[in-house]
Amino acid sequence: MSVLVLGTGIVGSAAIWDLLRRGHDVVAADANDDAARVAAERFGVEVSTFDVTDEEALRGLLDRHQAVVSAVPYRYGAVVAGTAISTGTHYVDFGGNPTVVASQKMLHGNAESAGIMIVPDCGLAPGLANVMATQLIVEATVEATTAAPIDSVQIRVGALPQQPIGALGYQLAFNSAGLINEYAEPCEVIEGGRYATVEPLTRHETVPWDGWGPLEAFSTAGGTSTMCHLHAGRVTDLEYKTLRFPGHGQIFRALLEMGMFSEEADESGVAPRSVLISALDRSLPRGMPDLVLVRTWLDMGGSRSTMEIEDVERDGFTALARTTAFPATALIDLIIRGEVHRPGVLTMNEAVTGIELLPELESVGIAVARH
Numbered sequence: 001m002s003v004l005v006l007g008t009g010i011v012g013s014a015a016i017w018d019l020l021r022r023g024h025d026v027v028a029a030d031a032n033d034d035a036a037r038v039a040a041e042r043f044g045v046e047v048s049t050f051d052v053t054d055e056e057a058l059r060g061l062l063d064r065h066q067a068v069v070s071a072v073p074y075r076y077g078a079v080v081a082g083t084a085i086s087t088g089t090h091y092v093d094f095g096g097n098p099t100v101v102a103s104q105k106m107l108h109g110n111a112e113s114a115g116i117m118i119v120p121d122c123g124l125a126p127g128l129a130n131v132m133a134t135q136l137i138v139e140a141t142v143e144a145t146t147a148a149p150i151d152s153v154q155i156r157v158g159a160l161p162q163q164p165i166g167a168l169g170y171q172l173a174f175n176s177a178g179l180i181n182e183y184a185e186p187c188e189v190i191e192g193g194r195y196a197t198v199e200p201l202t203r204h205e206t207v208p209w210d211g212w213g214p215l216e217a218f219s220t221a222g223g224t225s226t227m228c229h230l231h232a233g234r235v236t237d238l239e240y241k242t243l244r245f246p247g248h249g250q251i252f253r254a255l256l257e258m259g260m261f262s263e264e265a266d267e268s269g270v271a272p273r274s275v276l277i278s279a280l281d282r283s284l285p286r287g288m289p290d291l292v293l294v295r296t297w298l299d300m301g302g303s304r305s306t307m308e309i310e311d312v313e314r315d316g317f318t319a320l321a322r323t324t325a326f327p328a329t330a331l332i333d334l335i336i337r338g339e340v341h342r343p344g345v346l347t348m349n350e351a352v353t354g355i356e357l358l359p360e361l362e363s364v365g366i367a368v369a370r371h
Contacts, residue, residue, distance in 0.1 A: 001336050002027060004062065004089075006080065007071030008039035008047065010174070011094065011123075014317045014325035015069045016043050018364065022333045029061060031072075052076045055083060062087040067332050069093075071325075074178070078103040081118050081345070085110050090335050092328045095121030095347070096222045097181065098188065105345050112344040117335055121347040122328040124320065125157040125240065126225035128357075129294050130347070131327070132307045132368065135354025136298040137231060140305070149193060150235045152299040155224070156207060156217050158243025159320040162289045162312070169245030172284040173320045176277045182242070183252050184261040184273075185221035188228040190238035195228050201253035207243060209293060212310075217241035218249040225347045243293055292319040306371040314365060323366060330360035 001024060005015050008030040019026045020043060028043075029050045030036040040047040050061055052072050062068055062083055067090040070080050077093055077100040084091035085107060095101055101120045111118045121127055133155050140150055161171045172179075186197040198219050207215045223240030231238060242249075255261065260272045294309040311319045331352055334340040340352050358368050 001025065001066045002064065003332060003336075004029065004065040004068040005071065006030075006050070006052070006068060008035050009071060010318065010321045011325045012069070012071035013039060013042070014321040015071065015329050016045060017315070017317070018326050018329040019069070019332070020045070021364075022329065024333070024336070027065065052080065055079065058083050059087055062089045065089055067091070067336060069325075069328055069332060073175070074100050077101070077120060078107070081120070082107055082110075084118065085114050085116065088114055088116055090117050090332065092119045092122040092332055092348075094123035094324060094328065095126050095225070096123065096178065098185070098222060101226070101347065108345040115343050117341070117343055117351060118345040119331060119348055119351045120345070121225045121349070122331060123324040124159070124292065124327070125155065125223045125294070127348045128309075128323060128327040128361075129155050129157050129223070129240075129296055130225045130227055130349035131352060131354050131357050132294065132309075133227065133296040133298070134349045135358070136296065136305050136307065137235065138353065140298055140300050141234075144300070148301065149233075150231075150298060150300045151237070153227075153231070153235050153238040153296070154298075155240040155296045156243050156294070157223065157240070158215065158217075158291075158293045159323075160212075160215075160243065160245065160291045160293070161285075162291045164245040165285050165288065168248050168251060168284070170248055170284065171288050171290070172280060172286050173290060173318070176280040176284070179280070180261060180273060180277060182220045182222055184256065187219040187221050187240070188224045189219075189240075190228050190232050190235050193233050193236050195232045201249055201256055203239075203241065204249055205241070206246070207295075209243075209295075212291065212293065214246065215243045215293075216246045216249055217243050218253075225349055227349060230350070289313060290319045292323045294323075304371075308369045308371070309366060310369075311366055322364065326361060326364050326366060327357065330357060334360065 070093040220242040297306040
């Protein structure tokens, strides 16, 4: 079956590779002519250029395919998802912005009527990490002998250079605007069984990790996906934190407090956030060997269940590209094969179980350890 990949950057390219490996016909599209040519030469697939704001052209592009993997900027998520519904095309994206996901959720009835799956938040976090955490909740619920609440569900995720670089201990692994978005928005949690939000770049903690730590963790936005709304009342405490090398979070917290995340223009007519993003793009290193760490655990009745992933670059793709793209392509494969069919707009943790998804990642070397 034919699958369209929108966007041929780091993540989109990994998606193309895995879909081809899984035996699908793949067509790709990118807004940039040069990027499109590179993808065509690298993978030998049909590639075209497109303008995501041209809905008529987008509809014509989607209408040719059974499924689409959208790796375009998250702000276009609702437009592309709505167009996919009109063409009867299954859709996944990499999400990360709760406001955009909420607008996509409003399309649920239309997607359900069309008999297609619209699945945002299909990357690493939100995405794979949430599927792992949800699987722990499902297992605890099945095994529980009483209706006692789950004490805690915690998610820690980091995309890091294998060696800390500079004062930030960081390299630019994806779009710097997306990074600042995670650091600027309110962070959804469950506290005392109730949905709440906390400030970003707060709640710092030290995280031991054999071979890579000590690391730090702190609150960032988007990582819980829909879990805080779904599990409030069942789970007493639930929180997502980003992993970094020590000191990173405090530096960015200081920038936030100084107003450097503001999108409002100052007296010079320039928005501080645009200056910060430009500086990050210009100064942060790129392309060094990377690492992805995921740890999610559940505490209930004095016992703990844990799932972990450690992944490094291989097959010509960074660890972040692998752990972002391959969960989405595995889900598309399951949908096309008819093994997952839950029409409507569902985030990844709602659309697929860990039992269904996690074994599909073993073939690309993404292994989940359990403790």
